Amino acid sequence: MTQSVVIGLSAVIVAIRAGEAVVLTVRPHAAASDRGSALTGLPFGPFDPENHRTFEIALREFVSEQTRFDLGYVEQLYTFGNKGRDTPRAEVGAGAARVVSVCYLALTPNAVDTDAPDSAWAPWSRFFPWEDWRQGRPALIDETIAPALRTWAGTDEERLARARLLFALDDAGWNEERVLDRYELLYEAGLAPEANRDRARERGEAAAEPAALSPALGEPMLSDHRRILATGLGRLRGKLKYRPVVFELMPPEFTLSALQRAVEAIVGVSLHKQNFRRVVERIDLVEGLGRMDTETGGRPAELFRFRRELLTQRPAGGLSLPMQRD
Amino acid sequence: MTQSVVIGLSAVIVAIRAGEAVVLTVRPHAAASDRGSALTGLPFGPFDPENHRTFEIALREFVSEQTRFDLGYVEQLYTFGNKGRDTPRAEVGAGAARVVSVCYLALTPNAVDTDAPDSAWAPWSRFFPWEDWRQGRPALIDETIAPALRTWAGTDEERLARARLLFALDDAGWNEERVLDRYELLYEAGLAPEANRDRARERGEAAAEPAALSPALGEPMLSDHRRILATGLGRLRGKLKYRPVVFELMPPEFTLSALQRAVEAIVGVSLHKQNFRRVVERIDLVEGLGRMDTETGGRPAELFRFRRELLTQRPAGGLSLPMQRD
DNA sequence: TCAAAAGTGTTATCCTTACACCCATGT
């Protein structure tokens, strides 16, 4: 008498829009079963073993159905199967079916408007405001997060050490890749509204009101979608450094500044302009086109293209990130 | 009327034994449904949503049941869901249930004998003999693989380019991380016995005899387990370079040579002794104990330990790999 | 003419690589 399992697919779909990193979100149509459902989520859909030969085929199909938008680069992220995950209402399941989510990261150079009414591009700093260090260390960390974490940690040395390491307290360095660990720390400390909601649901109560400081700590999402998003952002930040994936986010022709702004938007730090150019030239994966982009404000910038051909000819690395100190 | 889905769990469990990288294999007890079943597989077991709160709990449980062996470090690898995957007989499914496998990579410092009769440690070069470059470029590549791939490619430039890039033909460099791509290329070219078996099954025929050169091209495994193993090996080879995971494979005290041999066994290349030591000292994650190991043959070697405490105090990186040229 | 952004040059420093050499043990 085994309980049935339903496979769901989710996608973290990333693009660059006006120099900002954005992610595709959907707002499931209002429905009775959704309490307090101003919440957005990631595009998700069921996996039907009858009709879908592979996960990826199913993924591309439901994304283009839901958003009229075609995916480009796709890679598998993670599979979540913990009991107690919120059951997204779109999954049709018999009663208490266990939902397992196979999650994907997708990158696209066309952040076109999706003309589907319930989907929209949202900058991901809306969900993780503490992850954007481009203007320097966010005040949010020292003013809100650090005190709250210290209160939560009390005298527990292990908790304190984690908080220090992950949020760069007491002169610890910032490691931009550990997005998921930071989100999970906040969740564990009860600083993510999702934590209260999930705990309430476990006790069978109605969801408690979000804690007072929630809005500052990033907009919550449906189910565990913010965890999935954090997984995707962390993976992308890491991958940039050892695979030439930025170019999957760029249009066919771009200026080096646009490329730099794209990298900065993703990793969330400012880079040193001159050295960034040198790094890009050294890896030798771009080619100047001789033509100029005159829309830049100052001196016109040369347009470049990604020499995609080279990927089939040699190993291919990523970009190192020459940080800009203030 | 959706077809049911069964979740299976598989594990690539890696250890170092006498300086060799080994992986835990199981040989399911002979059964009528298993044609030609001298084949080994990876430990796998069903995931029961009734009783298991998380995948990882289920994984640890069935591994210790099957092999009387406890896992240490564990990370999720990949989830396979393609139609046409061979259904492992241990999964109890109603008729034609679709089997989705959530696969894990596990590392352990204790390659103890498992006293379970059907499980055994096997060096992974048995399954991927072309991946071991420690004694220099394997003759197998030029004598067997390259000619077969060139025949398969014919005049198809794209196929030729892939073969050159992945198997380091025509002076292309060897990239030890692309284990999965290499296996998939061989599979696609019909050089892995699994390919013939799967194609035969798709046509509803009995499995064809393995191709003549199969034995040289690595021992095949049950179902798609060799693909899973390739995924795990590739991931581990990559991870070594940016996370201190080697130490999860070492006993509490070890010599630097033992550490080097472990790294070499995993990445499959020889490293430059003097520079390897420098690299290890620089990352500053090991500590000399002042005591000596006298069992080494020549001059006794100092014993070191991994300073695991540091992981909670600072970011932590991996080892760079100073190659030994011949 | 000035602001804004593109683009070049140069240097100190650190890491990697390669090579040469010495040390302590068992046979």
Added chain:
DNA sequence: ACATGGGTGTAAGGATAACACTTTTGA
């Protein structure tokens, strides 16, 4: 004594980080 493996020093070359500076446009 010598083979075997452990361990140290040092110098060349390349990558990175930090600096100052020139060029080309629009307002």
